[in-house]
Amino acid sequence: MKKPTISDVAEHAHVSKSTVSQFLNERFDYMREETRERIEKSIAELNYQPNVVARSLKLKSTATIGVIVANILHSFSTQVVRAIEDKLNDNNFSTIICNADDDPIKEKRYIETLLAKQVDGLIIFPTSGNIAVYQRLVDANYPIVFVDRCVSGLSVDTVKLENHEAAGLAVEHLVMNGYEDIAIMTTSLDGDITPRVERVDGYKCALERFQKPVQEEYIKGKDRKFLKQELAELFSLPKPPQAIISGNDLTLMEILEYATENGIKIGTDIGLVTIDEVAFAQVYHPSLTTVSQPTFEMGEKAADLLLNKFNSEKSIKSQIYNFTPSLIVRDSSKEVGVSHE
Structure with a gap:
């Protein structure tokens, strides 16, 4: 069977393609409830799946964040990543989690892969072995946050323990x-x-x-x-x-x-x-x-810092956020x- 398109949904729901597009992008401000229900029903009946890649190119966003952990075996890392994922999910972002195994070569490969997938930002537990790569991201004003570890000479928002x-x-x-x-x-x-x-x-x-x-x-x-x-x-x-x-x-x-x-x-x-x-x-x-x-607080802070970069039009001086142990x-x-x- 032919895969249904946005035009098929529009015809089935008796609306324009632009109205369906507004629905898919959750722009409901001027859309009647009855219209929304019709479009939602048509999508379900036709089993329509939006083209996420095309949509992300149009919006210049994939609504996806890459998280690169230095070593996922640490319980600290697991707990922080859980908090990051929860916070990003609450803000309609998906998460791709990668484990670098404390290996700078593996970390660099993950950074390149995630950038190729056009993730909107990166949260990294840095191995400190890719300073030139980190610096290129900073110079390009790419949204990036470090967790647990500072990298000397780099101006990157960092969340860590005291x-x-x-x-x-x-x-x-x-x-x-x-x-x-x-x-x-x-x-x-x-x-x-x-x-x-x-x-x-x-x-x-x-x-x-x-x-x-x-x-x-x-x-x-x-x-x-x-x-x-x-x-x-x-x-x-x-x-x-x-x-x-x-x-x-x-x-x-x-x-x-x-x-x-x-x-x-x-x-x-x-x-x-x-x-x-x-x-x-x-x-x-x-x-x-x-x-x-305070792992969950640290994870939430890292996610908040990254999300704020999407909402701010101007670059704000980076800071190191130290959390208190108990x-x-x-x-x-x-x-x-x-x-x-």
């Missing part, structure tokens, strides 16, 4: 509970990835604030596959740490696996605080003390010497 404060909350809590020797572990510190670098800096500043020595052997930042080896080195030190701050949820998984494999009791043999709330934090034994990020105290970081059995 990472210094997050690490500071963890250190302060552990010190107040009697821990003296505190380590921090995170995924690779190579590439100047904002949250990792800032959390380590925040850790150092907090130790100095409490007049505790900064011991470089207590600072570990390696690719995930090397973290258990780094943990073995930590626990082999002449003076192993009494507590560990996990820099993110992927690092946390390696710490918990290592502790289980080596008979180390979390909360008894070693105190633990992790940055990033995880779904199993309350049900793990002992329950895990976390520094939580400490959720549970059993993995009770006072030194307190049993959790």
Whole structure:
């Protein structure tokens, strides 16, 4: 059967093609309710499917946003993306979500693919490996927002956590509970990835604030596959740490696996605080003390910033929007010497 056209709908509904076009573009200001109902009924009876590509070219919009996540395995990323998708959907935008796997080459390919699909804007958790590509987008005044990570030298609206404060909350809590020797572990510190670098800096500043020595052997930042080896080195030190701050949820998984494999009791043999709330934090034994990020608020803010770019005729100076972390105290970081059995 021949695919129905907009002309077929117009003839079936006894209206003009322009009236059907106005209906499809939701311009109802001067359209009678009876006319709208007739067109809607004709579309249903004819099973008419609008040509989205042609429509987007005419309107110069695809009503689609590309979201490129550095690593979708992070629970933080999943939660933020969910909030972004919800907000965009409420504003009649579809979302294409891509996972870069912390690979700049893959990220660049996704950027090029999404631009070829004529998405209206991009929200990127940047790998920081495509500065020239980002700069071309900025120079072209293309709608773009960064999440979680800043890129030095670029003027892009960015939504991120106040990472210094997050690490500071963890250190302060552990010190107040009697821990003296505190380590921090995170995924690779190579590439100047904002949250990792800032959390380590925040850790150092907090130790100095409490007049505790900064011991470089207590600072570990390696690719995930090397973290258990780094943990073995930590626990082999002449003076192993009494507590560990996990820099993110992927690092946390390696710490918990290592502790289980080596008979180390979390909360008894070693105190633990992790940055990033995880779904199993309350049900793990002992329950895990976390520094939580306001993920849904951050996602909504990123979407709002991008949507505002479509509504603003003039370019507004970009800003970095820092969100406040919160400490959720549970059993993995009770006072030194307190049993959790």
